Amino acid sequence: MTLKLIQVGLGMHGFGVALHFVKASEDFRYAGVAEINPDRLKNCAAELGVPEENCFTDYKEAFAALEADAVFVTAASPYHYEICKAALEQGLHVLVEKPFVLDIGEACELVGLAKQKGLILMVSQNYRYQNHVLSLKNAIGEVGQPLFVQAQFFYDHFGKDYQQVMDNFMLLEMAVHHVDMIRYLFESNIKSVSGKTWNIEGSMYKGHPNVQASMELDNGMPVFYLGSLVSKGLSSPWEGEWRIQCQEGSIHLGDLGQGYGVYIVDAQQNKRFISYENGPLPDSKQGIHSVLAEFAARIQDGGEPALSGRDNLHTLAALIAFSDSAKTGSVSYPATYIK
Numbered sequence: 001m002t003l004k005l006i007q008v009g010l011g012m013h014g015f016g017v018a019l020h021f022v023k024a025s026e027d028f029r030y031a032g033v034a035e036i037n038p039d040r041l042k043n044c045a046a047e048l049g050v051p052e053e054n055c056f057t058d059y060k061e062a063f064a065a066l067e068a069d070a071v072f073v074t075a076a077s078p079y080h081y082e083i084c085k086a087a088l089e090q091g092l093h094v095l096v097e098k099p100f101v102l103d104i105g106e107a108c109e110l111v112g113l114a115k116q117k118g119l120i121l122m123v124s125q126n127y128r129y130q131n132h133v134l135s136l137k138n139a140i141g142e143v144g145q146p147l148f149v150q151a152q153f154f155y156d157h158f159g160k161d162y163q164q165v166m167d168n169f170m171l172l173e174m175a176v177h178h179v180d181m182i183r184y185l186f187e188s189n190i191k192s193v194s195g196k197t198w199n200i201e202g203s204m205y206k207g208h209p210n211v212q213a214s215m216e217l218d219n220g221m222p223v224f225y226l227g228s229l230v231s232k233g234l235s236s237p238w239e240g241e242w243r244i245q246c247q248e249g250s251i252h253l254g255d256l257g258q259g260y261g262v263y264i265v266d267a268q269q270n271k272r273f274i275s276y277e278n279g280p281l282p283d284s285k286q287g288i289h290s291v292l293a294e295f296a297a298r299i300q301d302g303g304e305p306a307l308s309g310r311d312n313l314h315t316l317a318a319l320i321a322f323s324d325s326a327k328t329g330s331v332s333y334p335a336t337y338i339k
């Protein structure tokens with residue numbers, strides 16, 4: 001059965017998602033689109049082939065007027081909470097771009113609302129369906145048990161208007177991917193966090209664009225993270241650069257000579273590059289393709305998505321815990337944020 005989707009927000013990422021992923025999906029067809037900027041709405045809808053009568057500048061009007069099963073929220077992050085809430089109240093299943101919302105209390109409220117209404121609420125943590133990340137996960141165990149992890153990410157990003165004024169900008173817009181990766185790779189939540197966030201002189205951002213954090217996972221493993229969105233010079237690929245130190249060797253996501261990808265180095269310094277020629281996923285299932293497929297499958301069978309809002313509370317709580325730890329100078333415990 002093809003499900004009817006309303007997409008809200010057709011900005012730079014939202015329109016790309018519409019064109020390359022929603023239009024390519026066999027699971028969804030457009031009931032309509034909503035975008036607050038009328039010129040953008042008109043131009044994007046024309047390219048997507050959505051008829052004018054199914055286009056709205058007010059998402060609440062779209063939810064009330066259109067016959068639909070689900071909403072994909074790709075609007076700017078500060079509006080995720082109000083749009084998700086309105087969609088759930090209208091009885092629509094929701095897929096929302098990362099960051100789920102900006103506030104952990106609001107996230108808990110939405111998870112409760114979806115449960116009460118019997119609706120799917122899912123967060124598009126698309127990196128969990130990227131070959132780099134899947135291969136890194138598959139490599140764990142190849143050189144003994146993981147002992148500790150270091151991950152880093154550097155980029156010089158020109159912030160969108162909403163990003164320039166956002167609190168916790170780096171944490172919520174970018175580190176959200178890497179922190180969700182940590183939880184996914186090691187199938188463990190983050191028990192405690194000691195973090196530092198900071199700005200630089202002349203920065204365009206109000207919220208801190210740099211973050212450094214030491215974490216301990218529920219399984220006891222230490223993880224060290226350094227991320228920056230104001231670093232000129234050499235940029236990291238989006239998934240970052242990783243070293244997973246294991247008992248008998250090290251596993252890397254980075255470029256150790258044969259291009260960016262996963263490498264395994266054993267105790268004798270033998271280096272093996274993991275090629276993605278045969279997967280894990282074909283291009284047609286990378287990232288948001290698989291997110292949409294999972295969303296459709298869970299709408300149909302009513303099961304809990306791997307990327308559920310409930311699961312994502314643990315990613316968001318860890319990020320808020322980083323921020324609080326940076327403000328107070330003491331250790332924060334993500335689980336205590338989830339009510």
Ligand SMILES: NC(=O)c1ccc[n+]([C@@H]2O[C@H](COP(=O)([O-])OP(=O)(O)OC[C@H]3O[C@@H](n4cnc5c(N)ncnc54)[C@H](O)[C@@H]3O)[C@@H](O)[C@H]2O)c1
Pocket residue numbers: 008009010011012013014015034035036037040057059074075076077079097098099124126160161162173
């Ligand atoms: N998963 C990923 O890899 C990834 C990558 C990039 C961006 N994102 C996320 O996607 C979201 C959108 O990012 P973007 O780069 O497109 O931002 P953008 O600023 O380019 O676009 C945001 C769009 O939302 C629209 N909008 C704002 N309020 C609205 C409302 N109330 N109703 C309808 N439309 C509204 C704006 O007019 C704008 O067109 C953000 O949450 C961002 O974090 C995710």
